[in-house]
Amino acid sequence: MNRSVWQTALYALGYTLILEVLLIAAIEFFPNFEEHIEIFSQMAGVAALKTIMIQLEEGGVVAYVTGQQFFKGCNTLGTAAAILFAVGAVAGEAHRGTLEIWLARPLSRNRILTERFVVGALAVVVPVFLTSATIPYLCDRIGEEVFLKPMMLCSIHQSAMLFAIYGVAFFFSTLGSHPTRIALILLFITTFEFAIYMIEQATYYSIFRWTDIEDFMRICDSGELNPKQLAVMFGIGLVFFAGSLVAFQRRVP
């Protein structure tokens, strides 16, 4: 197997383990959380947090696990992973001076970029599915019932968001030669986006409004995905990937 595939697989394994450990801890904590939910609700200061607490009280264990796994875990760790996996793709090669040997082989640029994109994208989304698949089992251990299908639907929805972020980061990686700088800028922007989710007036400008507990509860309750949201998120990822292919054609080693 290709060296970059091995390397990405290793990073993806680390990211999966962190997500899983966080998930296990969160689910194990659920009985305690449920018992003291009123106290937690009273402690919630900002309006957005109060809304989340109401959703958790009403949604029970499903709201709690989607909040923990998707809204908290994947929106933060998954976003970071999407950015970090993407920025190394081209900018990382340029930064360490290996871009020329990478391009000197008798392989088309479209092929090598597509391979890199697909491997990275899988590394970002597969851990979401893998860890989410363990939710029914983990919940069963604490006497709660959560079904696999809604968790998989939520994983698809979450993956679309991560795919969009990955696509944008990949595009900037194709243009640049400083992966750390690109990663820091994008991480700052996404952290800012996550932070404004909690601000009442600014919350509507947060991209994470599309992957919050309300969205996941809607998917779980209806058993259906939101095709419009999915199309937009996957579309953004694909448009930026197409842009990467165009930019990469003229990339100088």
Add this chain to the structure above:
Amino acid sequence: MLPFDVELRAGEVTGLLGPNGSGKSTFLRMLTGLVRPDRGAASVDGARLRGDGTAVRRRCTYMPGETAMYGELSGAAHLAWFLRGRARAARRRATEIADDLGLPLRKRVRAYSHGMKRQLQLAAALGPDVAVRILDEPTEGLDPTKRAEVLALLAEEATAGATVLLSSHHLAEVDRACARLLFLSEGKLIADENTSALSDRARRLVRITWPDGTDAAALAPRLEALGAAEVHSRGAHASALLEGVEPRVFLAAVAQAGDVPTPTALAYGEHSLRDLYRDLYGVEGV
């Protein structure tokens, strides 16, 4: 790069020479599709350079000037990585060449010296069975013994019918290995001659030095009148390229000419190609 036309012949090692920044690497990258020219056309072994140059890179091998590699990979894994998209036989041959060069293929590349990395890249470039090999400074960073070994390998390739184009900024190193030399300066092809013709020109070069304060440029027309085909001057020095005139006859004429000051030093017949480039083209650094 400024426009020029050049055709490389099979069975010949062609040296691309020029000082740093003269455009050697850019030209090689353009030939292999790594850098796109604004205009112009190139073809390698019948494949026209189009798009990202994949068709061209299938018909040639390219050894980049960069030595940055994936330190975590072993030499053998690197060869496999370099040769992805090539026939299996290419890997076998590259491994043989690397073994012959004494490279420890099981070791990770991070333990390799600069010269060993260059040799590994060279092994990868010589592995595939292609008609054209394009090598960016293949002898750079090698000790004299390895350098000679590498140049001998390239000469073998040319004898077997391959077209070999290599760049270097050390003329003295490659003039014996190359049958033809292309000389670039500031992106411009300033000389394209076979090595023996260039050596002959170097032998016909006469350098004259006058006392300090003499304006050699003012004497140039007089030297031309005495039989010099080309005169290049700098301060109190002039270099005259003779055409059809024996150096001794020319120097005797200079000594006897009453309107030419008496030289303080004369040199002929011992110039290298390096002197030729410096004196005729005013290019230092090769």
